[in-house]
Structure formats: structure tokens, C-alpha cells
Amino acid sequence: MFGTSERAGKGGSADKRPASTAVRDETAAHLRSPHAGASSSCKTCSLRPVCAVNPDELACSQQMEDLVLGYRQVKKGEALFRVGDPFTNLYAIRTGSFKKVTLLADGREQVTGFHVSGESLGTDGIAAAQYASDAIALEDSSVCVMPFDLLEWLSREVDAVRHHVFRMLSAQLVRESNSMMLLTMTADERVAAFLLDLSRRWQARSYSPSAFALRMTREETGSFLGLKLETVSRTLSRFQKQGLVQVRGKDVRILDFAGLIEVAHHPSSS
Amino acid sequence: MFGTSERAGKGGSADKRPASTAVRDETAAHLRSPHAGASSSCKTCSLRPVCAVNPDELACSQQMEDLVLGYRQVKKGEALFRVGDPFTNLYAIRTGSFKKVTLLADGREQVTGFHVSGESLGTDGIAAAQYASDAIALEDSSVCVMPFDLLEWLSREVDAVRHHVFRMLSAQLVRESNSMMLLTMTADERVAAFLLDLSRRWQARSYSPSAFALRMTREETGSFLGLKLETVSRTLSRFQKQGLVQVRGKDVRILDFAGLIEVAHHPSSS
DNA sequence: CGCGCACTTGACAGAGGTCAATCTCCGTGG
DNA sequence: CCACGGAGATTGACCTCTGTCAAGTGCGCG
Structure with missing residues (x-):
């Protein structure tokens, strides 16, 4: 060596x-x-x-x-x-x-x-x-x-x-x-922060910050965030119902950045 | 600067x-x-x-x-x-x-x-x-x-x-x-791993690995571990009942290293 | 085209959070 | 020296969030 x-x-x-x-x-x-x-x-x-x-x-x-x-x-x-x-x-x-x-x-x-x-x-x-x-x-x-x-x-x-x-x-x-901040965050906050982090990194690479593909599975996402894959899936579905994002399989489109930021920063608000 | x-x-x-x-x-x-x-x-x-x-x-x-x-x-x-x-x-x-x-x-x-x-x-x-x-x-x-x-x-x-x-x-x-491993761990695992980590660090400094003082409050411990202070307190109390440790306020004595390691590594065993 | 893996969705249970009462130190001042 | 006050810790009752188990769907890849 x-x-x-x-x-x-x-x-x-x-x-x-x-x-x-x-x-x-x-x-x-x-x-x-x-x-x-x-x-x-x-x-x-x-x-x-x-x-x-x-x-x-x-x-x-x-x-x-x-x-x-x-x-x-x-x-x-x-x-x-x-x-x-x-x-x-x-x-x-x-x-x-x-x-x-x-x-x-x-x-x-x-x-x-x-x-x-x-x-x-x-x-x-x-x-x-x-x-x-x-x-x-x-x-x-x-x-x-x-x-x-x-x-x-x-x-x-x-x-x-x-x-x-x-x-x-x-x-x-x-x-x-x-x-480590993930530790004190709820599932909603974790998933929102995760999406915003990916968005920011894509933007830095001159890709669209609002539409990108999640290359990792729900299980891998959950493992990283300290959640079960079902919780990740449910949370994304709910974000979609709330009009924050549009999710189709691995493709994500962020529809409401302000709303997502709100969720990422606030423990218990819809 | x-x-x-x-x-x-x-x-x-x-x-x-x-x-x-x-x-x-x-x-x-x-x-x-x-x-x-x-x-x-x-x-x-x-x-x-x-x-x-x-x-x-x-x-x-x-x-x-x-x-x-x-x-x-x-x-x-x-x-x-x-x-x-x-x-x-x-x-x-x-x-x-x-x-x-x-x-x-x-x-x-x-x-x-x-x-x-x-x-x-x-x-x-x-x-x-x-x-x-x-x-x-x-x-x-x-x-x-x-x-x-x-x-x-x-x-x-x-x-x-x-x-x-x-x-x-x-x-x-x-x-x-x-x-980051804390994310997938239960409260028991987190507290046990925390105690063992402190123990190891004291031992490296030629202090007793089995008796030391927690200089941080329960709230600070909880913040670090992603738990509420009540959960930290309850977990320590239960560890004491189980004969794993002896806790009096800030002073901790580890009585059963093997048992504590067991708890730190196993999701759901007493 | 169809098999299988990934994903979604539901019902339920349990771990941990929340709220609240009480206790134990310890430092401070009378 | 003791009484007091306040911060930290403990413990209990209750409730919520997330994990668990299970069933069903859809998409991708061979």
C-alpha cells in the first residue's frame, strides 16, 4: 500500500x-x-x-x-x-x-x-x-x-x-x-430537505432545479434519511396531493419551492 | 481573515x-x-x-x-x-x-x-x-x-x-x-452506543472506561442523539433496572459491557 | 410479452414524543 | 447553617408519527 x-x-x-x-x-x-x-x-x-x-x-x-x-x-x-x-x-x-x-x-x-x-x-x-x-x-x-x-x-x-x-x-x-440535522427532523422535513438538496445540486450543474430523476430507490432514499421505504413513498404521495411536487416513479418535478421550503423548515405545518 | x-x-x-x-x-x-x-x-x-x-x-x-x-x-x-x-x-x-x-x-x-x-x-x-x-x-x-x-x-x-x-x-x-448510523437505530441502541463511545474515549485517555461523568445535560444528549430528554432519562433508568449501568445524576458506571454492546447492536432485544 | 422488482396504498401496532407533576441537586443569600 | 429558588432530572399518562405487515399495481428489462 x-x-x-x-x-x-x-x-x-x-x-x-x-x-x-x-x-x-x-x-x-x-x-x-x-x-x-x-x-x-x-x-x-x-x-x-x-x-x-x-x-x-x-x-x-x-x-x-x-x-x-x-x-x-x-x-x-x-x-x-x-x-x-x-x-x-x-x-x-x-x-x-x-x-x-x-x-x-x-x-x-x-x-x-x-x-x-x-x-x-x-x-x-x-x-x-x-x-x-x-x-x-x-x-x-x-x-x-x-x-x-x-x-x-x-x-x-x-x-x-x-x-x-x-x-x-x-x-x-x-x-x-x-x-446530522436529519436526526431532529420529522419525515416530512427530511423528505422535503432531501428534494431541495438534490435540486440545489442539479442547479449548480446547470440542470433544471425543478425537474430531475431520483436515481436511487425508495429504499435507498429511506436508508439515507433514516426512514422506511413506505414512509418515503407515502410522504412523496402526500406532497403530490398538496401540490408541492409531481412524482411519477423516479421522475420528480418541484411545483412549489416556497411550500417545500416551508415544510422543510417547520416541524408541524401542512 | x-x-x-x-x-x-x-x-x-x-x-x-x-x-x-x-x-x-x-x-x-x-x-x-x-x-x-x-x-x-x-x-x-x-x-x-x-x-x-x-x-x-x-x-x-x-x-x-x-x-x-x-x-x-x-x-x-x-x-x-x-x-x-x-x-x-x-x-x-x-x-x-x-x-x-x-x-x-x-x-x-x-x-x-x-x-x-x-x-x-x-x-x-x-x-x-x-x-x-x-x-x-x-x-x-x-x-x-x-x-x-x-x-x-x-x-x-x-x-x-x-x-x-x-x-x-x-x-x-x-x-x-x-x-449517521444513529438514524437507523432505536432509542436503546443510540443511548447504549453513546455510553460505549464515551467509555472508549475515556479509556484511550487512561481513565476508567466503566465510571465517568456525563458533562452534558440530558437535553444536550438527546439533541445529539435525536431523542427527547425524557426518552434519554427513561432509557437510562431502564438500563439501570436491567443491571446494565448505574446512574446517579451525571455519574455513570457501566456494570455490564457485554450486555450494553448487545443492546447497541440489536434492534429489538432486552 | 410477461416476469419480477420497485413502488403504492391500507390497516394496525408500537416506539417515542408531548404534557404535566414531582423530585433532586446545588448554588445563593439571609 | 439553613432556607430558598431554579435548573435539571425523573416518572407517569396519553397521543401521534412512523414502522410493520400485507395486498395490490405498474413499470422496466430481458
Whole structure:
């Protein structure tokens, strides 16, 4: 695993860029070169405005080009990584979406997050040098593969990269702790807040904030929100009766944002 | 705030250590010198084995001594920082304990975490250059003050520091996402898991894992666990009747670890 | 085209919330 | 030193929300 190169640098030596050959060999078969396709460069990537890894301030850095080792396709239902897999790479989602799943001590499993294009995966693996959750594709998806030892090296050499990694990790902390708010919320509030969160994220990607598809099942949604699938279904149906949304299977259209926000923020109002 | 010095370094200049005068001036009145007291050095600090900021691998680094600008006392009920305060420092708890509190959109507030000696505070402020929660002392407490621009500088110069900050942030991510597990747990499971978590953290600090004081009120405990204070109280009383614990006000003694673990892991068993 | 999985909807039960009364500390001041 | 007051904790009665169980529907994928 990457422990060797990691601890070797103590004291400030290791000025040479790590070759990262182990990673390259290990995953080469699954990867497509980043310099093959059309939007193969971070600079020209259409996701740049929202990408958690490559914001504008990093675009000037020539080295960022080299960070993305390649791309990897993940088919619907397949795992990008699983709990306990040795941590080697961070990933940025290019297309598609993922769920993060964690196993409880007694065997039950819980969805701990949903992630869409431009968001990063794998950061929970840094701490213990192995991933702390499963990352499962909700649809056929593709990710940018970024070997962590390269990111480490860039973090030392380029101030902007280091700053950005710090901020990215901290931002994730804030987001996760926000989802603790679910604990004190009723089922209505949880579902409303969930829809508004998805809406906001689609909007940031220049998609319609009012019409989108729920790529996850009702059961996965319920697991994430701490509800049973029947409750999710019932709540959506009621929201529809109240004219807040229009739901047809996985397709959702938000009809009344103000009303939905009202529900998300108020414990007991219709 | 620290934005200026942060972005100034872009490109790899700024080899001189930042003076951090702004921070020093701003807070000097509240601080005691780190080189005054007995355990004023990270090297001799009794918390070193558990300190999230200064583990063994960093102890060799002479520069770590300079990271701690000073100490700050926080009286019971007072805030170390509040939501929106400009982010300048990370903190390591020396003595005492804190709760982190976040405000919901409708005004209700939720406890998002409890922290004891050796744990770090303020990491949620890196992302947006302002703190994302209130940190309130649960008892008279003291913290080590670490200006983030100094930590930033050390992160560039010393590989071990950078590695460690990455790991510390990632470990926090894992811990926070573990607390999402509460969503699928019953009240019994939540309270049992809460007691076991506190026990584990006290044990790591060489205190008794079976007898300790709950510094937080039932209401704060409930807020953190997503329960009402009455439910927390009732659950503790029932655990006592079942011989799992002995509770007298804030003092807790765990009598049956195996039983408590059983409750924490099983949805519906006595 | 039809099988199966996901979803919807209903009836019921139970976990936890709400409201309220009472108790136990502890600090404060007479 | 004790009386008092107030915050926190406990306990009970009741009720609501959500989980559970079950039946039925529809859509997607082979």
C-alpha cells in the first residue's frame, strides 16, 4: 500500500516526483488514458465549475493535468471501491452517480451519502489507509482516477493544491455534519430537505432545479434519511396531493419551492 | 481573515515563515504563553498519546513547538468560537470538554458533537474561512491555540505534518459519517452506543472506561442523539433496572459491557 | 410479452414524543 | 447553617408519527 512512500518523505526529502508505478500497474487494465477523449483535460472539462477537485484557482496549475491518471467506468450496481479495500486513489465523478454504503456492527447496512458528477469519492480512506465505505454506482458511471500519492506530492509543491485539498475535506465535514440535522427532523422535513438538496445540486450543474430523476430507490432514499421505504413513498404521495411536487416513479418535478421550503423548515405545518 | 496570506503563496513563493502578527495581536490578551507552564511543550504534554494534532510521529519535529501560539481558558457555558466567526485558529482541547452546536434554518438548534481533551476543534471553519458551528465549553476548559496560517506553513515544509493534517481531517469524516448510523437505530441502541463511545474515549485517555461523568445535560444528549430528554432519562433508568449501568445524576458506571454492546447492536432485544 | 422488482396504498401496532407533576441537586443569600 | 429558588432530572399518562405487515399495481428489462 502507499504507506512506504508516505512515511519515507519525513523530514523533507523525496524531491523527486513519485512514479506511482504500483498504482499504474494495478489499475491500468481498467483505465482509459486521460489524453485520449475529447474533454480529457481538467482545463477543458465541462465540470470544472463544480468539480470538488479542480476549481478555477487550480486551473492555472499545469501539474493538475498529470494528477488524473485516467478514467474508470463503473457499471450500474458495481462498486468503485469497498470497505477495507486498500486506499490508493481519490476519485472525481465525471458522469453518473454513486451511493456510499456503510455496514453496521450487526450486519444491517446504511446509505451514508449520494454523490453526483463533480463530487469526490474516497476521502474517507485517507485516515486508515483503507476505504471506510462502499461506493456503488447508481447508474453506469465514470470517474477520474487520482492516485493519492500524486496528490500528496502536488500538495507539497503547489500551495493552491494543498489549500484546496484542506478546504475540500473541511467542506465535506460541514456537509456531513449538516446531515446530522436529519436526526431532529420529522419525515416530512427530511423528505422535503432531501428534494431541495438534490435540486440545489442539479442547479449548480446547470440542470433544471425543478425537474430531475431520483436515481436511487425508495429504499435507498429511506436508508439515507433514516426512514422506511413506505414512509418515503407515502410522504412523496402526500406532497403530490398538496401540490408541492409531481412524482411519477423516479421522475420528480418541484411545483412549489416556497411550500417545500416551508415544510422543510417547520416541524408541524401542512 | 487569513485569505491574504493564504492566496499569496500561490505558485510556490513565500518561503519565509509567516509572522502571523494579526492573530497574535488579536488574541494576545486572552493567551498564556506556551512556554510558561509545566506541560507547556507538545513533547512533554501528557495528552500526546491521544492528541489529534500531535501524535508520536510529529513529536520529532522541532517546529511543532512553535505551532501552539498559546493557551486559552474558556469558562463553562462560554463559546470558544461561534458560527460565522472569522476562521483563524484550530484548537486542541487541553482540559475540559465542549459541545458543537449548529443552528437549523427555523431557529432550532442541534448538538452535532461532544469533544474532550486531545480532540481538535475548528476544522469545520477551513472550508468557508468562517466557523460552521458554535463550540461551547461544558465545564471550565482550556485549549491550545494553533493559528491556521502557521499550520499551513508547516504543512508545506514538513511532510509529516501535512500527512497528519490530511489523516486527521479524514478521520473526522469517518467519525461523523459513523454518527449517521444513529438514524437507523432505536432509542436503546443510540443511548447504549453513546455510553460505549464515551467509555472508549475515556479509556484511550487512561481513565476508567466503566465510571465517568456525563458533562452534558440530558437535553444536550438527546439533541445529539435525536431523542427527547425524557426518552434519554427513561432509557437510562431502564438500563439501570436491567443491571446494565448505574446512574446517579451525571455519574455513570457501566456494570455490564457485554450486555450494553448487545443492546447497541440489536434492534429489538432486552 | 410477461416476469419480477420497485413502488403504492391500507390497516394496525408500537416506539417515542408531548404534557404535566414531582423530585433532586446545588448554588445563593439571609 | 439553613432556607430558598431554579435548573435539571425523573416518572407517569396519553397521543401521534412512523414502522410493520400485507395486498395490490405498474413499470422496466430481458
